[in-house]
Amino acid sequence: MTNAFILFLVSAIVSPLLYRQGVLKLLALGMTLLAFGFSNTVIGLSGFENNPAVTLFIQILSAVIFAFILHERDEHLITQSLFLAVVSIALLQSSTLVTFIISFEALSLISVIITLGFNNSTQAQGAIRIFIAGAIATAIMMIGVSFLLLSGANLNSALPKNRDILTITGVLIIFTALFYKMTIFPMHNWAVSTYANISSDRAALLSGVAKSVSVVAIFKFFAPYLTNMSNEILLSIAILAIITMTIGNFMALFREKLSSILAYSSIAHSGYMLLAFAFVNSKYASSGILYMAIAYIFMQTASFLILDILKNRHNIETLTDIKGLSSYSPILSMFFTIQLLSLAGIPLLAGFMGKAILFYAGIDVGMLTVVLIALLNSALSVAYYAWIIKHIYFDKAQEGRKKYIDKSIFLSQMILLIGTILYGIYVYKILNVSIFLLH
Amino acid sequence: MNPLYMIFGPVVLAALVGIFFKEDFLVKIISLVLFVSMLIWSVSMLDTASINSFSLLGTYIHCNLIPIDLTLQVDRLSAVMLILTFLLLILVTLSSWNIKSSAYFALLIMFAGPITGVFLSTNLIWFFIFWELTLIPMFFLIGIWGAEGRIYASIKFFLYTHFASMLILLAFFLIYKQSGIMDISMIKESMLATPALIWWLMFIGFAVKMPIFPFHTWLPDAHVQAPAPISVLLAGVLLKMGAYAMIRFAIIMMPQTAEKYSYIILILGLITLFYAGFNALYERHIKKMVAYSSISHMGLVAVAISTVTYAGLSASLFEMIAHALVISPLFLIAGLLHERTGSWYMKDMGGLMQKAPFISTVFVLASLAALGLPGTVGFIGELSILIASIQKYGLWLAVIAIGSIIGAGYLIWTLRRVIYGEISDSVKTSNFRICKTRVFALLIFALLIIIFGLFPSILFDIIDPAFQAFNHTGGAL
Numbered sequence: 050m051t052n053a054f055i056l057f058l059v060s061a062i063v064s065p066l067l068y069r070q071g072v073l074k075l076l077a078l079g080m081t082l083l084a085f086g087f088s089n090t091v092i093g094l095s096g097f098e099n100n101p102a103v104t105l106f107i108q109i110l111s112a113v114i115f116a117f118i119l120h121e122r123d124e125h126l127i128t129q130s131l132f133l134a135v136v137s138i139a140l141l142q143s144s145t146l147v148t149f150i151i152s153f154e155a156l157s158l159i160s161v162i163i164t165l166g167f168n169n170s171t172q173a174q175g176a177i178r179i180f181i182a183g184a185i186a187t188a189i190m191m192i193g194v195s196f197l198l199l200s201g202a203n204l205n206s207a208l209p210k211n212r213d214i215l216t217i218t219g220v221l222i223i224f225t226a227l228f229y230k231m232t233i234f235p236m237h238n239w240a241v242s243t244y245a246n247i248s249s250d251r252a253a254l255l256s257g258v259a260k261s262v263s264v265v266a267i268f269k270f271f272a273p274y275l276t277n278m279s280n281e282i283l284l285s286i287a288i289l290a291i292i293t294m295t296i297g298n299f300m301a302l303f304r305e306k307l308s309s310i311l312a313y314s315s316i317a318h319s320g321y322m323l324l325a326f327a328f329v330n331s332k333y334a335s336s337g338i339l340y341m342a343i344a345y346i347f348m349q350t351a352s353f354l355i356l357d358i359l360k361n362r363h364n365i366e367t368l369t370d371i372k373g374l375s376s377y378s379p380i381l382s383m384f385f386t387i388q389l390l391s392l393a394g395i396p397l398l399a400g401f402m403g404k405a406i407l408f409y410a411g412i413d414v415g416m417l418t419v420v421l422i423a424l425l426n427s428a429l430s431v432a433y434y435a436w437i438i439k440h441i442y443f444d445k446a447q448e449g450r451k452k453y454i455d456k457s458i459f460l461s462q463m464i465l466l467i468g469t470i471l472y473g474i475y476v477y478k479i480l481n482v483s484i485f486l487l488h
Numbered sequence: 489m490n491p492l493y494m495i496f497g498p499v500v501l502a503a504l505v506g507i508f509f510k511e512d513f514l515v516k517i518i519s520l521v522l523f524v525s526m527l528i529w530s531v532s533m534l535d536t537a538s539i540n541s542f543s544l545l546g547t548y549i550h551c552n553l554i555p556i557d558l559t560l561q562v563d564r565l566s567a568v569m570l571i572l573t574f575l576l577l578i579l580v581t582l583s584s585w586n587i588k589s590s591a592y593f594a595l596l597i598m599f600a601g602p603i604t605g606v607f608l609s610t611n612l613i614w615f616f617i618f619w620e621l622t623l624i625p626m627f628f629l630i631g632i633w634g635a636e637g638r639i640y641a642s643i644k645f646f647l648y649t650h651f652a653s654m655l656i657l658l659a660f661f662l663i664y665k666q667s668g669i670m671d672i673s674m675i676k677e678s679m680l681a682t683p684a685l686i687w688w689l690m691f692i693g694f695a696v697k698m699p700i701f702p703f704h705t706w707l708p709d710a711h712v713q714a715p716a717p718i719s720v721l722l723a724g725v726l727l728k729m730g731a732y733a734m735i736r737f738a739i740i741m742m743p744q745t746a747e748k749y750s751y752i753i754l755i756l757g758l759i760t761l762f763y764a765g766f767n768a769l770y771e772r773h774i775k776k777m778v779a780y781s782s783i784s785h786m787g788l789v790a791v792a793i794s795t796v797t798y799a800g801l802s803a804s805l806f807e808m809i810a811h812a813l814v815i816s817p818l819f820l821i822a823g824l825l826h827e828r829t830g831s832w833y834m835k836d837m838g839g840l841m842q843k844a845p846f847i848s849t850v851f852v853l854a855s856l857a858a859l860g861l862p863g864t865v866g867f868i869g870e871l872s873i874l875i876a877s878i879q880k881y882g883l884w885l886a887v888i889a890i891g892s893i894i895g896a897g898y899l900i901w902t903l904r905r906v907i908y909g910e911i912s913d914s915v916k917t918s919n920f921r922i923c924k925t926r927v928f929a930l931l932i933f934a935l936l937i938i939i940f941g942l943f944p945s946i947l948f949d950i951i952d953p954a955f956q957a958f959n960h961t962g963g964a965l
Contacts, residue, residue, distance in 0.1 A: 396617035412661040424654040443631045477551035
């Protein structure tokens with residue numbers, strides 16, 4: 050039976066056979082397009098199920114992978130992106146503890162593989178950090194699973210509903226392990242090093258795609274259990290979220306390297322997204338996280354891919370290098386600026402609506418102070434995004450810079466831009482399906 | 489005409505023009521045609537908005553989970569604000585004729601969309617969206633075409649006002665949580681469980697934009713560093729947006745809470761009036777002097793708003809229009825003087841009347857109007873505020889007149905130093921010839937200052953219906 054999972058899997062397995070044949074990209078694009086059409090299908094194995102919220106996210110995932118393939122020249126990385134799509138679908142559709150853990154480990158594995166294409170010691174450092182973080186997370190997760198097994202939980206079902214101490218401890222330990230993936234304080238350091246040091250196209254896959262998929266899947270799996278948790282636990286999650294976003298935003302303020310700024314911005318966004326877990330008792334929490342993840346996958350992937358173009362075509366890595374970009378590459382500047390404004394949460398772009406709905410969930414559950422701090426954090430983040438835009442538009446370029454943008458890159462960025470703008474306005478589509486995220 | 493076109497049309501047009509049109513003359517013409525048509529459209533809405541309530545223009549975008557429908561409604565207040573906005577946009581375009589950049593005019597076009605949305609949208613979230621969107625073109629206009637310190641000023645402007653907006657958003661969240669309604673035309677103060685908290689969040693948020701002391705510090709920088717026509721847009725439209733929102737949300741929507749805290753608005757308004765006035769008196773930098781004068785006048789608007797009466801609110805709207813007409817030529821001429829003499833300081837100017845009599849005459853007229861000379865629009869604005877304030881708070885509010893005296897102090901001194909006196913070397917060697925469009929813009933400002941000064945009833949007839957709900961005692965004049 051044809052489904053998105055199989056389509057991605059087949060294209061991922063076949064693609065190494067087509068290296069240097071000149072047709073790999075075409076095949077990958079075709080299969081991704083087909084997978085987009087079959088987003089509403091479910092993996093035909095027990096332990097997986099689909100719903101309209103997951104379908105929408107798989108559609109968007111396919112669109113982002115399509116844009117990535119258009120952008121990418123490295124055939125190995127195209128294959129890896131197809132594998133990433135495969136495990137992402139598995140993770141999103143997993144409905145039992147065992148399929149969730151296996152899919153999650155598969156995602157960790159493919160994330161490590163993605164970082165392995167390093168050319169120098171700095172990139173290697175980033176790859177080693179993600180490997181160690183993944184290993185620690187797995188170890189912690191296994192401890193959590195053993196607690197669940199001790200409590201008599203069935204791994205072939207969703208999280209148990211019991212509230213005994215063993216189950217609660219087990220679930221919280223697993224949840225803590227997942228903080229590594231979500232790059233939550235104090236498990237965020239690896240991500241800064243990895244996202245900032247590896248090549249930016251790889252960072253786009255990890256920071257943009259893998260993280261947003263993880264967050265949605267974790268929410269889908271854990272939110273039902275968290276709904277009746279004590280206020281202290283939810284408040285602790287909110288505090289961690291606040292610390293994470295504050296650290297991310299403050300650290301980004303003082304960076305010179307563009308990939309470091311975006312890496313810290315990614316940490317800050319993890320903080321925002323974690324808030325949804327603290328606000329889980331609001332019916333708007335699932336809308337907020339789904340919206341946020343959709344916005345994030347578009348804007349973060351696009352931003353890192355732009356950094357990749359800047360590095361490879363213009364040798365731009367820092368704020369100083371990017372000065373005056375608008376004067377010789379106005380189209381790329383426009384793409385970057387709109388994505389940065391969306392990351393900053395400026396309205397009519399997806400980033401704003403995601404944050405707005407997520408923060409409203411906080412008001413809905415009465416966490417006014419948490420929302421106020423989150424809003425101020427969001428306003429603070431404008432400082433470093435605006436600072437990049439200032440360098441692009443208000444400063445003079447160094448001499449000898451030349452315009453560059455080819456058609457496939459333009460198309461790739463256009464797809465991501467349309468996503469960012471469309472979901473800034475086309476609100477009801479996401480909101481109407483988001484209620485299924487918890488079913 | 490579908491009002492959606494008036495909001496999203498300019499944004500799309502700006503993007504197209506910015507990408508495909510490199511010839512600035514063509515873009516100037518396009519923007520002029522667009523703003524004139526939008527002015528005609530907004531004047532035509534006066535009829536729709538003749539009754540004392542909102543008239544529905546349309547509802548778009550629907551969502552089941554949250555009522556984020558884009559509801560567009562017009563009342564007399566929003567219609568008047570739209571007319572003022574488009575009139576100023578036309579004059580700003582004419583005044584910017586010497587700028588040879590299609591992107592500049594594309595940004596002006598882009599600004600017209602969200603500002604229309606601000607005045608027409610009655611859904612809280614959409615109001616906020618448009619409110620925030622106005623920042624983007626202004627940020628680029630100041631940052632790219634501003635003076636030496638433009639980068640600092642543009643980032644400060646963006647951050648400061650964005651921080652304030654977060655408080656507004658929080659207030660809107662609370663309103664929706666407590667009332668279950670997103671549409672301001674249906675929200676009643678009695679539906680709110682924490683009206684005081686909501687009012688304070690909104691008040692601070694809007695006070696930054698107006699600006700009211702102590703939330704004003706972003707404005708002198710933005711005003712000084714922005715190109716002169718953009719200073720006009722800041723003073724004439726962006727600050728008015730703050731005052732409009734203050735009236736719409738903090739007064740009309742929550743009259744009882746506003747009444748409770750009216751003394752706070754009054755005191756902060758008075759401090760703004762005097763503090764900015766004294767700063768202007770001290771200032772040697774001509775554009776900073778005009779900027780502080782502008783803030784001082786907004787303090788007067790705040791005093792009028794604090795009355796929460798029909799007379800006071802009508803007076804505040806009149807003063808807003810008067811302020812826009814009076815302060816704009818002052819900014820334009822201050823910018824022109826810097827453009828031609830290369831200096832911002834009044835000590836380098838002097839004797840301008842001998843060299844450029846037309847510009848000097850407009851400057852003198854606008855200055856006299858700013859200090860409240862009878863026969864000009866400034867006098868009517870200040871007098872109506874004085875009467876409304878005394879009616880509400882008692883005779884002690886005659887202290888407002890001291891604000892006018894301070895105004896007279898710095899404005900007459902400025903005239904003495906810049907327009908009259910001995911001709912300075914920099915003025916002597918500079919050429920003050922300006923293109924016809926810029927002359928025309930100054931002429932329009934001068935004419936409106938006199939017409940509305942001599943026949944204020946034209947304006948009062950238009951703006952009075954905006955506050956009929958508060959009409960228990962009759963107007964100020």
